[in-house]
Amino acid sequence: TEPRTGVLSSVSSPGFWVERTPVHEAAQRGESRQLQQLIENGACVNQVTVDSITPLHAASLQGQAQCVQLLLAAGARVDARNIDGSTPLCDACASGSIQCVKLLLSYGAKVNPPLYTASPLHEACMSxxxxxxxxxxxxxxxxxxxxxxFGTPLHVACAREHLDCVKVLLNAGANVNAAKLHETALHHAAKVKNVDLIEMLIEFGGNIYARDNRGKKPSDYTWSSSAPAKCFEYYEKTPLSLSQLCRVSLRKAAGVRGLEKIAKLNIPPRLIDYLSYN
Structure with a gap:
């Protein structure tokens, strides 16, 4: 994987702008012993290369947890910004390394950095x-x-067909009908022709009649007689059951914070499982 572009905001002196240093190389390759030696010999852990990468970005993007730990302990800037705004946490999420993500968070990495591009959650959904x-x-x-x-993290997860991520987002209360240029997650699901994804979104209240900026419904992106087309046709002819409509309405009324407390409600376990889509 090619490194992302890197930070501009973490340094101000032009003297910091260098070619890739041994620290960058060791961090990216996971050579923790060499990195430790470089740090002990006084190497700077916050140098920014001409391609705008800090060693912490490089290590995070490759999922090198030991190197991430060494760099953070040596004072690496945990929220250093790339030229495109990304932080090391974004890169750790892009690598899918839960160890790196935990380390960065333990050192105070912002889970919602003020970005104009993909957030850490977007990157995790992408990976x-x-x-x-x-x-x-x-x-x-x-x-x-x-x-x-990309739209919302849900848009990303659906476009990449990461059903596990989609389920986690929806269970947590992500807006199933959030729009990007009026395009919903269901539009993405229709375009990738994933029936399981289509059914999941509809069960969580996805609007099969939502129209995008071209005036098209999700079903308009399916081929006639295909499995996705038949799925949409079924839901158009067979509205959601009353119990299903109640579940969607109750979850919507509860809101994101309320959903976190469903498991603690003093109601029958079967109702908790139903409301939680278990």
């Missing part, structure tokens, strides 16, 4: 790491973080 997605949500990741290119 398909449901474990990272779950952890980010637990520490307060914004489920509706919006990227002008």
């Amino acid at each position: 398909g790491s449901s474990e990272c997605v779950r952890l980010l949500i637990e520490v307060g990741a914004n489920l509706e973080a919006h990227d002008c290119h």
Whole structure:
């Protein structure tokens, strides 16, 4: 994997701009002993290369947990910014490394950095790491973080067909009908022709009649007589049951914070399982 572009904001002196250093190379390759020696010999852990990468970015993107630990302990800037705005946490999520994500969070990495691009949660959904997605949500990741290119994390997870991530997001209360240029997650599901994904979104209240900026419904992106087309046709002819409509309505009324407390309600376990889609 090619490194991302890197930080501009973490340094101010032009003297810091260098070619890739031995620290960068050791961090990216996971050579923890060499990295430790370099640090002990006084190497700077916050140098920014001409391609705008800090060693912490490099280690995080490759999922090198030992090197991430060494760099953080040596004073690496945990929220250093790339030229495109990404932080090491974004890169750790892109690698799908739960160890790196936990380390960065333990050193105070912002789970919702003020970005104009993909958030850490977007990156975790892109990589398909449901474990990272779950952890980010637990520490307060914004489920509706919006990227002008990708839309919400749910859009990303659906476009990449990461069903486990989609289920985690929906269970946590992500807006199933959030729109990007009026395009919903169901539009993405229809385009990738994934019936399981289509059914999951509809069961969580996805609007099969939502129209995008071209005036098209999700079903308009399916081929006649195909499995996805038949799925949409079934739901058009067979509305959701009353119990299902009640479940969707109750979850919507509870809101994201309320959903976290469903398991603690003094109601029959079967109702808790039903409301939680277990």
